[in-house]
Amino acid sequence: MNRSLHYVAAEIGVTVEDLNGWIERRWVLPVRAGRNPAFDDADRTRIRMILDFHRDLAIDDEAMPVVLDLIDRLHAARAQLRAILEAVAVLPEPAQTAILRKMQGETEQ
């Protein structure tokens, strides 16, 4: 479900000014339909995460982009790993075994 700026601000407990600032800094990237940003579930949980980081973890505006960038890279890498594992899962059994054996061998070294 898509939500408006004011709805999301009230729902999560962040000021509209802060939220606009985060959008300006590209920490949150809502899609716009017409002029108004529309926040989906990914946007809303991300806003909540930024608020947690800011308020509870004392991550300041200087450090925040570094943290967000690393989290985004982490998820990109995880998505890629998942794609590889899905590709491996459709290989014939001997190929799967060979790959797993090689991976285990490399971690043991």
Added chain:
Amino acid sequence: MNDPYKILGIAKTASADEIKKSYRKLAKQHHPDLNPGSAEAAATFKDISSAYDLLSDPDKRARFDRGEIDASGQERADNSFYRSYAGGPQGARYRSNAGFDPSDIFADMFSRAGQGGGGGFGRGGGDFQEFRMRGGDLSYTLSVDFLEAAKGAQKRLSFPDGRTLDVNVPVGTVTGSVLRLRGQGQPGTGGGPAGDALIEITVEPHALFRREGNNVLVDLPVTLAEAVLGGKINVPTIEGPVSMTVPAGSNTGTRLRLRGRGIAPKGGAAGDQYITLKVMLPKEPDTALSDFIKNWPGREYDVRGT
């Protein structure tokens, strides 16, 4: 929940500042979004934040210390964390925004494989040089209003990267429909085709109109005179007002049909509009009307089947 003091690793006498410090330290370690794959982190974080929730509020803390309340706190749902969406199609725009190109992994892996290095799949074969892969799909949600969905519309979506996309919302689109825009997703790897953009539609409700398939339903107030005597009235339809005759002796709940005035999907038969009448008395009590009813011989008619 266990002892909140133990969970935060602090003494019963800890100051507000010490509580905050300890919470921050633990939260940095266990926040679920900093531990995307770990179920344990989620469980630990729940305990930590409940404990902090209790002890950071002087009033709640005092009541807990006196034994008036126990340590059970508000729990935050698992799906309220970004990590639940970060790996899915909605999170794709953030993953690609990180300046991290997933195809780099392949480039790296397969170039090493090509050189006969031990790092990648295969052994020195050049086959993987030509590795091609289709780009990932990106997923968005789009709200359209009732009339746009009923009559079809073109909507322009603007993406954070400055790209815009014109989306044709077809006539008769319903909530949950997914429009697939070919080639508008993430770029492919090694010359592979781009993925698709998937747009999930939510249709906003309308103040007057409702839908039942391709039929449009409207509740329409009519005056007592229109109901009793019949007459011509203007009825709103999705294409604008239409004149229609109310038969004499109509009642609240009487259902009238405007054939072919519903939703007309391409290549399908148009639906109808159904109008359910609602007889309204005047807003202010009317002496002439009540005098008439008092003297009306037929006023005691059976409506409840008793």
